[in-house]
Amino acid sequence: xxxxxxxxxxxxxxxxxxxxxxxxxxASNKFKVKFLxxxxxxxxxxxxxxxxxxxxxxxxxxxxxxxRCFKRLSTNDFSNNRIKKGGFITKRPSCKSCRKIxxxxxxxxxxxxxxxxxxxxxxxxxxCPICNKSSIAGISKIVxxxxxxxxxxxxxxxESCNTGIGRFDDDPTIVIRAKEWLExxx
Numbered sequence: 001x002x003x004x005x006x007x008x009x010x011x012x013x014x015x016x017x018x019x020x021x022x023x024x025x026x027a028s029n030k031f032k033v034k035f036l037x038x039x040x041x042x043x044x045x046x047x048x049x050x051x052x053x054x055x056x057x058x059x060x061x062x063x064x065x066x067x068r069c070f071k072r073l074s075t076n077d078f079s080n081n082r083i084k085k086g087g088f089i090t091k092r093p094s095c096k097s098c099r100k101i102x103x104x105x106x107x108x109x110x111x112x113x114x115x116x117x118x119x120x121x122x123x124x125x126x127x128c129p130i131c132n133k134s135s136i137a138g139i140s141k142i143v144x145x146x147x148x149x150x151x152x153x154x155x156x157x158x159e160s161c162n163t164g165i166g167r168f169d170d171d172p173t174i175v176i177r178a179k180e181w182l183e184x185x186x
Contacts, residue, residue: 005033005049006072013038017071020049036070059090068098102169104148111153115144119156128158130165 003022007014014020020033029046052072057063064075078091079099092099107115120126122138135142141159146152148170157165168174 002054003051004054005031005051007035007044007048008050009048011042011044011048013040014042015071017073019065019070019072059088064091064095066095066098067093068102069095071095102148105151107144107146107151107153111146111151112144115153115156119144126156126158128161129155130157130161133158 005020005022007016007018007020010016014035015037018035018037020035022031023034023041024032026032026043031044031046031049032041033044033049034041052063054065057065057072059075062075063072064078065072066078073095075091077095077097078093079096081090081092083089094102120137120142124137125134126137126140126142127134135158142156143159143162145154145157145162145165147154165175168178
């Protein structure tokens, strides 16, 4: 199994708590580490890093690794996400700081009010402009999509397409790579 570490101090562009994987131990207590956030491989010595068991991080433990900044942080640095069977509360996969960046700028109240009047009425047919799937408003969830950097409204989408765009961080480059991936074997 890979040996995971976190930085115990700032090391140039590597920040405290950045997670990395040991690539090589080239001398006693000297390691070549690939840090995930920066995708850099640097040489470190014991004292600049500490080891942790990757199988002992997450919602059931005191620490969790953020899926965006790849820092080993206290589970208190993650917001609650949902309650699972048995009353167990899961945390979001991204820390509060990264989540704030991902959530970005909200839709203004003025725009929200304007677009609320344009929302498909319950039981009206709605065709998503991305997937072209027809659905029934009020039975299927129709959501107002917006640019998370500017707060500008783009229009209504089905919930699946809106979630997909969000998973791709509203980044057209990632969407193009996904398209190329899907077309790879055709």
